[in-house]
Structures are given as structure tokens and as C-alpha cells.
Amino acid sequence: MRVTVKALRLLGDGDFEKIIGEVLRSLNVVQVQADESADLDALEIFNEVFGDKVITQIKIVNGGVAKFFRKISVARRDERLGAEINRLVKKNLYILLVDNFGLDTVPYGVLHGVRPTKIIQRWLDLGFGVTSQSVIDRDKISRRLCSDFLTDRDKANLLTEVATRQLPLLKCDAKTIGVYVGIPFCKTRCLYCSFPSFVLPSDEKVAEFMKILIRDIEAAADAIKRYGLKVQTIYIGGGTPTALPEKFFREMLAKVFAGFYTDDVREFTVECGRPDTITAEKISALKKFHVTRVSVNPQTMQQRTLDLIGRAHSVEDVTRAFNELRAAGDWIINTDLILGLPGENFSDFKDSLLKVLTLKPDDVTLHALAIKRGSTIQKLLSDEINTLEDFRLPADAEVQKMATFADKVLRDENYLPYYLYRQSSMSGQIENVGWCRKGGAGLYNVQIIGERQTILGVGSAASTKVPDQKEVFLHTAFNAKDLITYMRDVDRYIAGREAALAEVYQPVDIAGNGGTIDGLRDDS
Numbered sequence: 001m002r003v004t005v006k007a008l009r010l011l012g013d014g015d016f017e018k019i020i021g022e023v024l025r026s027l028n029v030v031q032v033q034a035d036e037s038a039d040l041d042a043l044e045i046f047n048e049v050f051g052d053k054v055i056t057q058i059k060i061v062n063g064g065v066a067k068f069f070r071k072i073s074v075a076r077r078d079e080r081l082g083a084e085i086n087r088l089v090k091k092n093l094y095i096l097l098v099d100n101f102g103l104d105t106v107p108y109g110v111l112h113g114v115r116p117t118k119i120i121q122r123w124l125d126l127g128f129g130v131t132s133q134s135v136i137d138r139d140k141i142s143r144r145l146c147s148d149f150l151t152d153r154d155k156a157n158l159l160t161e162v163a164t165r166q167l168p169l170l171k172c173d174a175k176t177i178g179v180y181v182g183i184p185f186c187k188t189r190c191l192y193c194s195f196p197s198f199v200l201p202s203d204e205k206v207a208e209f210m211k212i213l214i215r216d217i218e219a220a221a222d223a224i225k226r227y228g229l230k231v232q233t234i235y236i237g238g239g240t241p242t243a244l245p246e247k248f249f250r251e252m253l254a255k256v257f258a259g260f261y262t263d264d265v266r267e268f269t270v271e272c273g274r275p276d277t278i279t280a281e282k283i284s285a286l287k288k289f290h291v292t293r294v295s296v297n298p299q300t301m302q303q304r305t306l307d308l309i310g311r312a313h314s315v316e317d318v319t320r321a322f323n324e325l326r327a328a329g330d331w332i333i334n335t336d337l338i339l340g341l342p343g344e345n346f347s348d349f350k351d352s353l354l355k356v357l358t359l360k361p362d363d364v365t366l367h368a369l370a371i372k373r374g375s376t377i378q379k380l381l382s383d384e385i386n387t388l389e390d391f392r393l394p395a396d397a398e399v400q401k402m403a404t405f406a407d408k409v410l411r412d413e414n415y416l417p418y419y420l421y422r423q424s425s426m427s428g429q430i431e432n433v434g435w436c437r438k439g440g441a442g443l444y445n446v447q448i449i450g451e452r453q454t455i456l457g458v459g460s461a462a463s464t465k466v467p468d469q470k471e472v473f474l475h476t477a478f479n480a481k482d483l484i485t486y487m488r489d490v491d492r493y494i495a496g497r498e499a500a501l502a503e504v505y506q507p508v509d510i511a512g513n514g515g516t517i518d519g520l521r522d523d524s
């Protein structure tokens, strides 16, 4: 259901515009132009904060008649007060709108962040949901999610399951890190892509990129040595790293291996992504450099959808690439599927999932389509081309049905959910979730969402995140998403990464000439 409103006014205390916008978007309350017809002439939202209490009042005006509704909530006082106030503003408004307009509830209620499992991990740190015998009470955590954030019980249970399953993987000391390497090229650009990826340019241009990338890799490798850090995971993503022509692909892997690989590395992932980029030569390079985890990402097993979204490969390519990888090594193989692709319905998704499962992947990651600014599909949809049958997006309820089906089938096939994140504008208002069989969990996936481990970013669009020792603050540095800017200013990005590292680490005494013993700053 959608409610349209001509005039929207926010009044009262605080700057809640952003979070109020999140609630309105999730419930499909949309402001239209003053000259358009609408369900409501005006909606006024008024918030007052008194210490730990939030009073929210809404006024609706229609045909000259005004009605008022009000809701009061009080903070629990076991979290940061500012965060609690924001949560109560969202919760009050959500309840008022759902109760008084008969709007459909949404699966995650007012839980809007990208990393909802972090909330549970924070509660566990504070002792909430842990019994006196140190046993985790999943039901208690799940009930709190429902009551604090109005998530539905299935999603609360899923979040709690994932968050508690991750706990052993998240544990590591401050000097154990992950490394991400970003390769920004793809063979073609997918219709829904909002990543900073570029169609593979000429060899000459790739060679220029490689020179810069190698400088970046060497600087990062030098920092790792200087600070005495231990690399636990290496993840080469993009883009599609295997889109690189053979000689560049091998050179890139060799440099990454030389810079970051040691006996400490527990996982070395290369996103192969597009099956038509996987060749025998590249598979042999993956083996030579001790890669442990690869992905083949069909996104769908429907040929007409692959054609529509611009993937330029066939369903048979997926099977061929998967089988070649399986035959070549005992690495973990991940496959990605997308729920909510244009023109697809429940039967299409069901067929794709069942076909993928016949390949017996170790890990299946299910993404819900997110329509992002900058993607081709977003432009097409805003041109109202979605009236064409091919581009029609499945309704939220259809996508939710896909997710429910996947949950059942994957569990029946012995996969369990182990990492989860959300994005804005997700089809079905659901989540992205990684499912794996025993031993198939991607450690990097868990660490990047958990934000408790230092991740050092190399290459274009890569991010560096360095948690301080209390794990309450992240020092960050971001390489440019734009390739030209990254290549031009690479030294600036290297310096930014260095600055983030220097906030937490101190050089170790490699040559016995001073430096700290443990490589951590005393005040970190």
C-alpha cells in the first residue's frame, strides 16, 4: 500500500529529517507535487524530547479536516542515549502510521542500518542475552529486536542466529588483519550495477592501472611489515578480477601473493564473478598462488534475464566454469543469486536456486536487488520504462516469498546462514545473506560486516577500516571510486591509509632499533 501526501512538515526538537525519511520510505509514504492528487493534503510530524522520553505527534489534514495522533516512548537507558532517542523517534512514527493508516508492516520494522547483526554483538558485549552460565539466550535477544525495532519474529530469529553463529569467527587479536584488493573492471556493465566498475579498457590502459596498483600493493605490504601485522584473509574483488587479460591477471596475483601471503593466511579469495572470464590459464594461476576460495556468480539461471541485465554470458557458461573450477582444486566455491531481478517471478527464482544447488556450491549468497542511484536500471525506471513487461520488478511480497522458499530449501540442503547485511532500496525490504555448508563460511565476509578487524584496502574504491582497541571507533581511509582520480592521486590515498593505521599501531622493532614490542600505540 502507498500513501501520497502533498505537504510534509517536520516540527519540534532535533534534526530527525534523515531517520524520518527512512521510516516514510520503508512504509511507502510518498510526497507528491502540490498540483498532483494525493491521499492527504498535509502530514505534520512533531517530535519533542524530554530527557529519555520522546513524544511524537502527527497531524493529518484532508479536505480542511485535521486529525491528531500521539505516541510517547521511554528509552531503556542501557545504550547510548542519542541512539535510543533516534530509535524511539522512528518507532513512534512507524506505530502511528501503521496503526492509523492501515499501512503494511515491513520485515525489519525500524531497523534500517547496513549491519544489523552488530547491534546484537554489542548487546552481547554488554552482557544482554547472556545467562549467568555464559549461555546465549537467543530467544531473549530475538524478543528484544521485535520490541525495540518492530522487526518481525522471523527476521529477528534470523539476525540472532547469524550474529551468534559469527562470534567464534569474529574473534581475533588487534594485529590480525584482512586485505582487500579492488580491481575495477568488468566485461560489460550489468543493468543494476552501482559499483565503481568500468568496462575493460585497452591493454595499454590496463598496464597503466597495473603500475599504480603495484605501487599501492607495495606500500601496503611495507606498512604490514612495519607494524608487524598478520594477514588472516586476502580478498580480491571488484569489478571482476578475472576480467583482466591473462598476463595482467597472473601479474596481479603474483604481486598480491608476494606482498601479503604468509603462512598466517587462512583464506585467499578471488571473485571470479562472471563465468565467461574464467579460463584454464586463470585457474592455473589461482592454484599457483594458493587461492582457497573463488566465486562463480550466475545471479540467475534464466537466460532471458541474463540477456536483459547485460551479463553477456549463458547459463551453460555458469555450469562449465563451475565444473572446471571444481575439477581443478579443492577450494571453496561460492555462488551468488539475486532475488527481485526485472521480469522475474517466484517460479524463475525457484528454478534458478534449484539449478544452482545441483552444482553443490559450498556457499550460496542471496542478494536482494537494490536499485541504486547511478545504475542503468534506476535511470530506466525513472523514465517509466518499467511499464514494459520485461523490466517490471516483482512486488515486495513476491520477493519475500522467494526468500522464505530459499530459507527452507537451503536448510533442507544443510546450508546455514552465516553473514547478513542490508542496503537501502532493497527489493522486498529483505536482506543479503550468505549461506554455507559446514566449513564453507567466508571469514572475510564475516569480518568486513563485523567491523571488528582491521581491513586494509588496496586498489580503486577500496576502503581501509582500523578499529581502535576498544572497538568503538573506526579510523577510515577511502580510495577514490573514480578510476582516473585513484590513479592520479594514489600517493594521497596511500598516505590516508598510513594515517588511519598510525592511529592504532606503532612500528615494531624489526631491526632491533627501537619501536614498541607489540606494535600497538600505548593510548590506542
Ligand code: SF4
Pocket: 185, 186, 188, 189, 190, 192, 193, 194, 195, 197, 238, 239, 240, 273, 274
Ligand atoms: S559484475 Fe558486478 S561489478 Fe561488474 S558490472 Fe556486474 S554488478 Fe557491476
